[in-house]
Amino acid sequence: MATLTDRLDLLLGDATAAVLADQFELRTAGDLLRHYPRRYLRAGSLMAPEDLASGTHVTIAARVVEADIRPIRRDPRRKLLRAVLDDGRNRLGVTFFSPHKVRHHIAVGRRGLFSGQLGTFNGRLTLTHPDYLLLPESAQARAGDGALLAPGQRVQGGGSLARMAEALQDSGDGLSAADLDRALLPIYPASAKAQTWTIMRCVRQVLDQLEPVADPVPQDIVARYGHVSLDAALRGIHRPSSEGEAAAARGRLRFDEAASMQLMLARRRAEDQRGKAPAGARRTGAAVDAFTARLPFELTEGQQQVLAEVRRDLEGAVPMRRLLQGEVGSGKTVIAVLAMLQAVDAAHQCAMLAPTEVLAVQHARSIRQLLGPLARAGQLDGAEDGTRVTLLTGSMPTAERRRALLEIASGEAGIVVGTHALLEDAVTFFDLGLVVVDEQHRFGVHQRDRLHGKARAGFAPHLLVMTATPIPRTVALTQFGDLDTSTLRELPRGRSPIRTSVVSMPDNPRWVKRAWERIVEEVADGRQAYIVCARIGDPSSEPASGSVSTPGSESTPGSESTPGAAPPEPARGAGGADADKAPQPDANAAVDVYDKLVQGALSRVSVGLLHGRMPSAEKDAVMRRFSEGDIDVLVSTTVVEVGVDVPNATVMVILDAERFGVSQLHQLRGRVGRGQAPGLCILISGRPAGAPSSARLESVAATADGFELARLDLQLRHEGDVVGTAQSGRTSGLRLLSVLEDEDVILDAREFAADMVQRDPELTRHPGLAEMVSTVEGTERGEFLFRA
Structure with missing residues (x-):
């Protein structure tokens, strides 16, 4: 019998274990069983008419109920094979244009997996030349149909599933067609060297040897929140007999992920509260x-x-631990x-x-x-x-x-x-x-x-x-569960509104010229402006290709930024590098933009330059002159993102806006509209209007609600950034829990953790829970939570 701590090389052999370790850092039975399926193939569930549309890619498990070869009407010399699939609930037509290649496979009675893109024919959904993997029927199953397959029937496949079929021919690898003949077929995160059927086989071998798993969570807690045991969850998520069993398994494992984090945060909070703080009673008249x-x-x-x-x-004498979050300028x-x-x-x-x-x-x-x-x-x-x-x-x-x-x-x-x-x-x-x-x-x-x-x-x-970056409640509970949270949502009275516009430089180069003209108009009315660039640049370098167009310059309008050119100064938020795939030249540099503008579009106003490489005294002098109104327009990097308060500034132009994340854009535009005059923020993108990044920029322009944008930002960045793994490439240990969607689970886990730590602060009476905490502390997720 095996336990979760047993090494995979002892359970699966050196060669297989080496591949799993190299591809996914899976080294123990526990590691492998925590490599959860990312989805399941369900017979018929993907064929529900309300969920499907032409153009959707599907993989279905179904039986061939009709199959015949017929000539093509427009060219009778050519033939096609038309078949009908039945999953027990729906029927779907399938067409193959090379019948001689598939006629021995696609036969009435055969059952298998079919994968392809849905289309329409005569108003009905159909699959055209799908990939397929046909399973040999068991004797018991075929007996009900009145016939048996010949002994040694091989698994047959076509298209991208042909390789999977070939792998199944080797009966010595521990995987048989019976493993695929299930109501729910797990599909794993895989690679070319460790494909899903290889992982499926390894999981089955480990589960066959695994002794019952001890539950670290007390039984009364499991029952209180309506969860299954850990043993049932680990078996049920990999080899579920029904959708209900799979859902119950995921629910328990989500709770464990949330509980491990909340226990760590609760212990940290309890440790802080044991300290003694210097009391600061308020003195009247002071x-x-x-x-x-x-x-x-x-x-x-x-x-x-x-x-x-x-x-x-x-x-109080207990140390305050409070997070104060609020809108820009709140x-x-x-x-x-x-x-x-x-x-x-x-x-x-x-x-x-x-x-x-x-x-x-x-x-x-x-x-x-x-x-x-x-x-x-x-x-x-x-x-x-x-x-x-x-x-x-x-x-x-x-x-x-x-x-x-x-x-x-x-x-x-x-x-x-x-x-x-x-x-x-x-x-x-x-x-x-x-x-x-x-x-x-x-x-x-x-x-x-x-x-x-x-x-x-x-x-x-x-x-x-x-x-000043609003945090959704569930994220605050996950990252900052050791802190009390206070939130400022309303802006002080008298704060002016900010209008945000998006300009595509390739599509509308004239609008860029208009942005400079608008700045000159604001300065003429006694106002000031910011121009923000994604990078500093080198004073001795040539201007970046495709840089921003200014009157009198020879540069070509239509700048695009490159994902590889990350800003030298910190750029927070999702999508800081554009997700668009087309090649991009360097982003506009602050030094280059400053040189061009003082010689061109802004030659008649006072322009200053501010970036992180400047000496401190020079930075302070520039910022002071801007605050006092001696500088009309400040060209800068993201050093002005937070804390800079110049009420007279009314316009901000952000170049290469697609390089910045949603929250960062919201932070930057919060530098304007801080006085009585309304603010204007112009997001200039180096991408065409239809590029993927455009939707992100339009979202920023559509709302000034920082909490709504914070949620959008996290949706774009995915869960990895929430637990600090997106930049490192390391695993977070957060596999099933969504900090944006599983609020109820997080709240249950927080309640459980607070109660448990109150009763057993060091978890000495619950070694399984202590092990859960130590496991988190040893991952990137734990390191991030200690940094957050």
């Missing part, structure tokens, strides 16, 4: 009240609700400032971690402007209850860095804003009470823990992580 009084606007109802949740957490920064001031009023320090230097500088500047005298403690014009806002980045001059480190270590700086430089060993806080992480997807648990370790001994700081 900095929080002074700041609230000087705000030039009223908080929205959503902001007030979220602020109440954050304040309640900060007052006012998350104000919530963060109020939270930090509450900690400052309680004599604690705050650290705000930003992913880029541009964003860190912008945050420091914005917070100082919002606080006014409250940010100038110790200065003549500083408020009595104020504090000091200190910036720390990796590229600061030595003298500035030394001064910042001293302010942090002495406690003089109540609010510290910085990049990854805050994580360095040299940074010592006097009394760290709150950590705010902006754009949390750019950081991970290990990096957050580095800041946690900078609190006073015996204490864990409160944590508030923020994202």
